[in-house]
Amino acid sequence: MFSLAGTLDAMRPYLPGALVSADAFEHARTAVDHLEAEITNGIYFECRLRNGSSRVDLVIAVHADGAALLADANGSGPRGCRHAQPGGRRLSAFCRRWTTPTSPLRTLVDHLWLEYDVEQGGFADEAARSGPGVFCSLRGSHGMAHPAPALRRSVIEALEALTGHQASRTVEECLHTCFTRLPAETGVPHVGLMFGRDAPTVRICIAKLPAAGAADLLAATAGVGG
Numbered sequence: 001m002f003s004l005a006g007t008l009d010a011m012r013p014y015l016p017g018a019l020v021s022a023d024a025f026e027h028a029r030t031a032v033d034h035l036e037a038e039i040t041n042g043i044y045f046e047c048r049l050r051n052g053s054s055r056v057d058l059v060i061a062v063h064a065d066g067a068a069l070l071a072d073a074n075g076s077g078p079r080g081c082r083h084a085q086p087g088g089r090r091l092s093a094f095c096r097r098w099t100t101p102t103s104p105l106r107t108l109v110d111h112l113w114l115e116y117d118v119e120q121g122g123f124a125d126e127a128a129r130s131g132p133g134v135f136c137s138l139r140g141s142h143g144m145a146h147p148a149p150a151l152r153r154s155v156i157e158a159l160e161a162l163t164g165h166q167a168s169r170t171v172e173e174c175l176h177t178c179f180t181r182l183p184a185e186t187g188v189p190h191v192g193l194m195f196g197r198d199a200p201t202v203r204i205c206i207a208k209l210p211a212a213g214a215a216d217l218l219a220a221t222a223g224v225g226g
Contacts, residue, residue: 004060005033007043019047024056024118031058031116031132039066055117060132062112064099071096088131094162105161108154110139113190134162135192135203148179155179155191159202162193171202178204181220183213 008029015025028045042061062070070092091114098105115133136158152175156167179188190205209217 002037003033004035004037004040004043005029007037008032011043015045020045020056021054024054028056028058028116028118031118032060035060036069039069041066058116058118060114060116062095062114064106064111067095067112068099071099090162090164091131091134093164094134097161104157108136108139108157109161110137112136113192115192115194133192133194133203135190135205136162137190138188148176148182151182151188152176152179155188155204158191159193174202175204178217178221181217182206183210183217185210 008025012025020028039062040060041063044059046057046059048055097103098109100106113135115135117133138154138158152172155175156172159171160167186209187207188204189207190203192203192205194201194203206217
């Protein structure tokens with residue numbers, strides 16, 4: 001298996017040390033050494049520009065062909081990954097459902113983004129064990145507005161597929177509160193779960209939110225979900 005770490009090695013000469021330190025790069029490399037390079041054709045680093053911040057996020061795009069390599073079809077482990085628990089198993093289960101030809105996820109999810117939070121102090125080892133944050137890019141989410149009920153159903157479907165469990169009433173109520181307050185022209189291109197966190201959190205990415213409406217939305221949803 002040609003590891004994704006080898007892809008990062010090829011990128012290394014082009015990464016400014018001021019943005020991605022040697023330590024951060026090594027931690028990123030450790031976090032994805034168990035992944036096959038073939039799962040992706042798109043990688044980028046998110047770097048903090050604040051002085052003294054060593055935080056780097058490594059983000060990997062996964063389309064359906066790459067997801068097929070991550071899907072554990074027979075219980076022996078996915079071909080494209082030596083997954084650790086628990087996030088890896090959830091990711092494999094999701095990819096298995098997504099790549100099934102008759103799955104409703106085929107029409108809901110366009111591609112995934114896997115996000116590894118990388119810091120100094122061995123955090124990458126923990127990220128590799130717990131699995132990355134997983135973001136679903138929803139089909140049809142660009143260039144169109146969603147009615148709140150339909151949008152909420154799509155997001156809940158994606159979340160339930162990621163977790164393997166029915167969404168709790170609290171999550172459904174939080175989504176209802178957020179989406180009923182979105183201006184009509186906005187959309188939600190991505191929904192994700194941060195599996196690597198102590199308390200896995202749901203992230204909703206909002207697009208085309210007018211600047212004038214941002215403060216009102218934040219005020220209306222402050223404290224939603226605790």
